[in-house]
Amino acid sequence: MKERAIDSIVDAVETIEGGGFPVRRPFPAPELQQVDPFLLLDEMGPVDWEPGKAIGAPDHPHRGFETVTYMLEGKMQHKDSAGASGVIGPGDVQWMTAGVGVVHSEMPEKEFRRTGGHSHGFQLWVNLLARDKMIAPRYQELPKDKIPEATSEDGLVGVRVIAGEALGKTAAIETRTPIMYLHYTIKPGGSTTPEIPEDHQAMAYVFSGQVVTGRDKRKIAAGKLAVFGPGSSIRLSVPADQDAAAQILLLTGVPLREPMVRYGPFVMNTKEEIHKAIADYQAGRMGKIAS
Ligand code: FE2
Numbered sequence: 001m002k003e004r005a006i007d008s009i010v011d012a013v014e015t016i017e018g019g020g021f022p023v024r025r026p027f028p029a030p031e032l033q034q035v036d037p038f039l040l041l042d043e044m045g046p047v048d049w050e051p052g053k054a055i056g057a058p059d060h061p062h063r064g065f066e067t068v069t070y071m072l073e074g075k076m077q078h079k080d081s082a083g084a085s086g087v088i089g090p091g092d093v094q095w096m097t098a099g100v101g102v103v104h105s106e107m108p109e110k111e112f113r114r115t116g117g118h119s120h121g122f123q124l125w126v127n128l129l130a131r132d133k134m135i136a137p138r139y140q141e142l143p144k145d146k147i148p149e150a151t152s153e154d155g156l157v158g159v160r161v162i163a164g165e166a167l168g169k170t171a172a173i174e175t176r177t178p179i180m181y182l183h184y185t186i187k188p189g190g191s192t193t194p195e196i197p198e199d200h201q202a203m204a205y206v207f208s209g210q211v212v213t214g215r216d217k218r219k220i221a222a223g224k225l226a227v228f229g230p231g232s233s234i235r236l237s238v239p240a241d242q243d244a245a246a247q248i249l250l251l252t253g254v255p256l257r258e259p260m261v262r263y264g265p266f267v268m269n270t271k272e273e274i275h276k277a278i279a280d281y282q283a284g285r286m287g288k289i290a291s
Helices: 110-115 269-281
Strands: 008-010 013-018 019-026 038-049 057-062 064-073 076-080 085-088 093-097 101-110 117-127 138-142 149-151 157-163 179-186 201-208 210-213 218-221 224-228 246-253 262-264 265-270
Touching: 008 019, 008 218, 019 224, 038 064, 038 201, 038 246, 064 179, 076 218, 085 093, 085 138, 085 246, 101 110, 110 117, 117 246, 201 210, 201 218, 210 246, 218 224, 262 269, 265 269
Parallel strands: none
Antiparallel strands: 008 224, 013 019, 019 038, 038 117, 057 101, 064 093, 064 117, 076 085, 076 101, 093 138, 149 157, 157 179, 179 246, 201 224, 201 246, 210 218, 262 265
């Protein structure tokens, strides 16, 4: 097994998304437009909302890719113009294939908004091949109890397998673009070396604690993304002298290697296709959300 080395380390930038909620965004950024096949990673929060103050993302369109939302805390209500709706809470995942186009809203669930509380989660955008960009929209929910969890023999490494496989467990979801989406919690003294298919690009986003990773054993602190070079495995370790566990998203996928043109919520292969997406949205051809 050839352990992967780190190619680059990127700091997440704090910004505001949707109707005005805080996110930490490692990419897209001027120095890192994408990690093919991934187009965007947002850490939503963590944020403490006062009663009645939680903010989400009201009606907006997407075309040409998939959005994957993973909630750690809080509750979100999804509705879209294809007729799908659902509420996701702590540990749940929502996988939306925008394909040809949907208008959707991603809002704090009514009761959560009323009471306020702690909200934390992730949104990942996964690109689609040119031939799949105009497929029909699809909405899948993956509730917490359908997401396999595994723990290492020494009890120091835990993983939730959202897509792909780790520590002998395989995810329940089938993805259009082959990817692995693993949420690791590693206690001090813990170490794991998952095998990563050689044809996948790979990155690790640390969102709490500190991790030592890569062939050159570099320390990555919370709020940083490491992008790896070629190889067949990635080592993730938390030194025994750390006083807290670390949490990491390990994301890998087969790159599409196609031209990518993005404009806000649309990601296509050519400028002309972007113009068409804008025109279709403005003409109401992505539908609207039934109230
Ligand atoms: Fe969205």
